[in-house]
Amino acid sequence: MRTVVTHYRDLARWDVKSFLLFSNIGADHVRLGTLLRKKQNQWNGTDDVPMLSLHFGGEFSQRESNQIKGQLFVADKGDIIPDQYSRALFTAEFPIYEIDTSVIHPVYLQLYLQSSAFKNLINSIVSGASGRKRVKPSDFESLFVRVPAMNIQEGIVNDWHKAQMEVHGLKKSASDLESSIDRFVLSELGIQLKEPQKNDGAFVVHFSDLERWGVDFNTINAKTARNIKGKYKSKKLFEITRATCGGKWGDEKPTKNSTVLKILRATNFDGINNINLSNIAERAIKTSEIPNFVLKKGDIIVEKSGGGEKTPVGRVAFIDLDIHYGYSNFLQKISIVEGVNPKFVYITLGTYHSVGFTKYLQMNTTGLRNLIMEDYWSVNIPIPPLLKQNEIVAKVEIIKKRIIDIQNQVIDKLQSAKADIEKAII
The missing domain is CATH 1.20.20 (F1FO ATP Synthase)
Structure with missing residues (x-):
């Protein structure tokens, strides 16, 4: 049991929590409201300024588009925004403050506000039920920081x-x-990688030489990517593939004819770490389809749909463990023939993606990139002993x-x- 004594005039509001929040204040603590001045520099709608979101844990993320309804406000360098941005846009729900730098160092304040102790304070003044939670600016400004x-x-x-x-x-x-x-x-x-060739202006190609309707598809760089040559005899990917199977997403709830299975997604691809087995989806897959569908040690899975604004589709992952998992409909399983090390194929395909070859083996649909599987199966892989x-x-x-x-x-x-x-x- 803890007793706290405070003067009536020092109560920030009528509840016990309000003065418990401020019970550990020392002589060098200052109310945030005296260190910060709210600013509202409205965006003019024309300047090219990235738009950010601030998450409850203190992390920033950039939004894909500035096409947001309502007023937008500009934060400048010196306000608390990530170092890589000189300016940033926020919606009205994110108050923007100028810092009194004569009293407190902006980076020190940023570190203080992101400390676990201060986050605990913030959590104690959160309002809102389940779902979206909020902190009132007036409550935030009433908190104290050590200066x-x-x-x-x-x-x-x-x-x-x-x-x-x-x-x-x-x-x-x-x-x-x-x-x-x-x-x-x-x-x-x-x-050997060739230097990317830029076509300044127009280029001419005979209709009979067009392999597919698409300008980028018919450039020299694209044709090089589809005709890779090395110092060893090459084989097409399909020639060293023993079996393949497309992914499935299944159903949310099982039936008498289905079984719940853990499903890998492209979000589980983890670069150098290969696969991150946290946050695995679970879906109901038809029981009769599982034997040919389930992943086995030595399988390669390829991202055939997805990618990103600056990342081509075609990332790969390798099944290095005995796991009874499936994989989503955006992925393709490849099992390699005997006599070829499947991890060697995985490493080679990963390099092809890293150096940009798969950029020329894809097509874009609305908001999504798709591997042209016909071309991907025909990619050359030099096969050493x-x-x-x-x-x-x-x-x-x-x-x-x-x-x-x-x-x-x-x-x-x-x-x-x-x-x-x-x-x-x-």
Whole structure:
């Protein structure tokens, strides 16, 4: 049982929670409302400014379109927005504040507002039932933050920037290693990348030479991607495929003729980490279809529909475990013939996607990219002797392990830095 004594004049509102929130306030704590000034710089509708959303956990995400009904407001550099943006748009539901930088360092304030202790305070003033939750600006402005001397704030910010620089260096090392995989695979297979050729203005092609109705499809770069050559004899993908099966989405609820099965989706593809087995969907699949449908160790799954605005479709994942899972209708399962290492094929197809070959093996529909499967099955794969395939796989696995080790270092560094910062500011 805890007793709290407060003057009536210091009550922010008529409830116990209001003064429990402020019971740990010290001499160096300042009310947010005195540090921030609300601004409403309305967007003129013409300037090219990215639109962001702020999520409850403190993360920002960019919206696909600025075509939002209602007024939009501009936040500038110096307001609390991600470093990579000089300006950003927000809807009226996100108040924008200017910071009194003579009293508090903007980055220090950002770190303070994203600390777990302050998030707990925010959670205690949330209003709204299940679904969308809100924080009243007046309640937010009534909260207190610790504001030490400016030199102490700057020291905390410098420590954070130092940690960020170390993390940036680690991420660059991981990125360089990831790029080295593609260079290594292409070099080992004797595949040479040509510099992208730009067509300035018009180009002429005979109607008889058109392979398909599409300008991009008939460029030199596209034809090169569909006729890959290396130092080993090549085989078409379909020639080394023992079996294949399209994915299924099934039904939400099972019947007497169906069985609930865990279903992998493209969202479970996890780059270097291959597959993330968290957040797995469960769907009811016809029991009679499961034997040929279920994934087996050594299978490759290809993203045949999806992609993104800047990412071509055609990502691949490898089933390295004995798992009784299915896969969604946006994916295609490929089982490789005996005598060819399936992980070698997976690595090669992954490199083709990374270097942009699959860009020329797709077509776009409304908001979706689709692999042209006829072309994908006909893609050339240089097939070295099995011993060489195994050697390539082993070396790529070593590089991937180094990347994963670095990724774990990044996680540890960020967690350690955040813990140190929170201890310093709270």
